Amino acid sequence: MYRFIRPLLFSILPERAHILTVNLLVFLRYIPFSGMVLRWLYSYNNKSLEREVFGLKFRNPIGMAAGFDKNGDIYNDLSNFGFGFVEIGSLTHVEQIGNPRPRVFRIIEENAIINRMGINNKGVKHAVSYMKSNKPRLIIGGNISKSTSCSNEMAALDYEKSFTQLYDFVDFFVLNVSCPNVKGLVKLQNITALSEIIDRLTAIRRFNDEYRPILLKVSPDLTNDQLDEIIELILISGIDGIVATNTTSTRELLKDNGAAIEAIGDGGLSGEPLFKRSLEVVRYIHKKSAGMLPIIAVGGVTTPERAKEMLDAGASLVEVYTGFIYNGPGFVKSILKYLSK
Numbered sequence: 223m224y225r226f227i228r229p230l231l232f233s234i235l236p237e238r239a240h241i242l243t244v245n246l247l248v249f250l251r252y253i254p255f256s257g258m259v260l261r262w263l264y265s266y267n268n269k270s271l272e273r274e275v276f277g278l279k280f281r282n283p284i285g286m287a288a289g290f291d292k293n294g295d296i297y298n299d300l301s302n303f304g305f306g307f308v309e310i311g312s313l314t315h316v317e318q319i320g321n322p323r324p325r326v327f328r329i330i331e332e333n334a335i336i337n338r339m340g341i342n343n344k345g346v347k348h349a350v351s352y353m354k355s356n357k358p359r360l361i362i363g364g365n366i367s368k369s370t371s372c373s374n375e376m377a378a379l380d381y382e383k384s385f386t387q388l389y390d391f392v393d394f395f396v397l398n399v400s401c402p403n404v405k406g407l408v409k410l411q412n413i414t415a416l417s418e419i420i421d422r423l424t425a426i427r428r429f430n431d432e433y434r435p436i437l438l439k440v441s442p443d444l445t446n447d448q449l450d451e452i453i454e455l456i457l458i459s460g461i462d463g464i465v466a467t468n469t470t471s472t473r474e475l476l477k478d479n480g481a482a483i484e485a486i487g488d489g490g491l492s493g494e495p496l497f498k499r500s501l502e503v504v505r506y507i508h509k510k511s512a513g514m515l516p517i518i519a520v521g522g523v524t525t526p527e528r529a530k531e532m533l534d535a536g537a538s539l540v541e542v543y544t545g546f547i548y549n550g551p552g553f554v555k556s557i558l559k560y561l562s563k
């Protein structure tokens with residue numbers, strides 16, 4: 223059916239299509255039995271798919287990557303499409319509007335997207351107030367990022383505010399220090415800046431009764447030396463894992479990197495062209511950490527086979543975003559069926 227709906231959706235500007243989809247999901251809540259029908263169509267349960275990772279029990283290893291449910295409004299609606307978990311956000315301490323539009327571009331021939339959203343979101347407070355009255359039916363990762371208005375020097379305090387407010391409402395945290403669309407954010411991947419952020423958050427966690435795993439989301443554009451430093455820091459700092467990877471700033475991964483792509487301008491590339499690099503990063507981290515670091519693999523998973531390749535490379539869990547846009551609502555089920563074969 224998505225074969226017929228996709229051309230319609232793709233005839234609308236990508237960001238409008240996204241807003242329309244979110245509104246449609248909200249509208250469906252008011253149609254009796256719609257959730258049941260969606261689950262019947264799109265979920266797939268099998269004991270062999272269950273996973274226990276960083277102390278949490280996942281009903282399956284496939285999650286929605288950050289950026290789709292930016293505000294933490296539709297995680298339960300997404301659970302109807304078979305996801306084992308949803309990463310909400312990136313959320314910042316205060317609401318922010320992001321970069322000027324247009325800021326999302328489809329590259330249909332390559333099953334890819336370029337975006338420079340710039341972490342537009344309604345802020346942590348909005349997500350918390352929604353979650354208070356809408357108990358999640360699946361595992362929720364809270365992806366937090368530095369507010370754009372905050373300098374890198376003050377970043378640790380900014381992350382701390384989001385972390386503290388969100389602590390009681392999510393199952394695990396992801397620290398986004400790798401979005402290429404916020405000026406200077408990727409510089410927080412340097413060890414001094416990272417240590418300051420991680421030390422603050424782990425200290426707060428120590429004083430809480432409940433333990434929340436903390437993961438770091440890295441860029442695919444890091445060198446092996448930079449990855450080595452990060453892996454070492456994670457292993458000694460007591461945080462729980464790594465999300466690999468965010469979008470890439472390079473255009474070299476595209477088959478056709480011509481004038482049309484240049485005209486789009488800055489932004490992070492996701493989808494099919496990113497897969498090879500993300501897989502390489504996942505494999506590298508797994509090997510370098512001797513399998514000790516739980517990895518959530520994300521980047522270019524556009525087929526069920528690619529999800530399996532990520533798991534075979536050492537990932538414990540896999541997330542999708544662009545693949546879901548191109549394949550539609552049955553994508554997670556097709557991956558889960560393939561994995562349980």
Ligand SMILES: Cc1cc2nc3c(=O)[nH]c(=O)nc-3n(C[C@H](O)[C@H](O)[C@H](O)COP(=O)(O)O)c2cc1C
Pocket residue numbers: 287288289290292311312326335337339341365398401439467468469491492493494496520521522523541542543544545
């Ligand atoms: C439109 C769009 C918005 C995104 N927003 C975020 C975000 O707010 N925070 C984040 O950590 N990653 C964000 N991402 C990156 C994704 O979570 C993911 O890491 C990346 O797209 C690679 O996965 P994919 O190839 O399956 O899309 C965004 C991606 C897209 C396409």
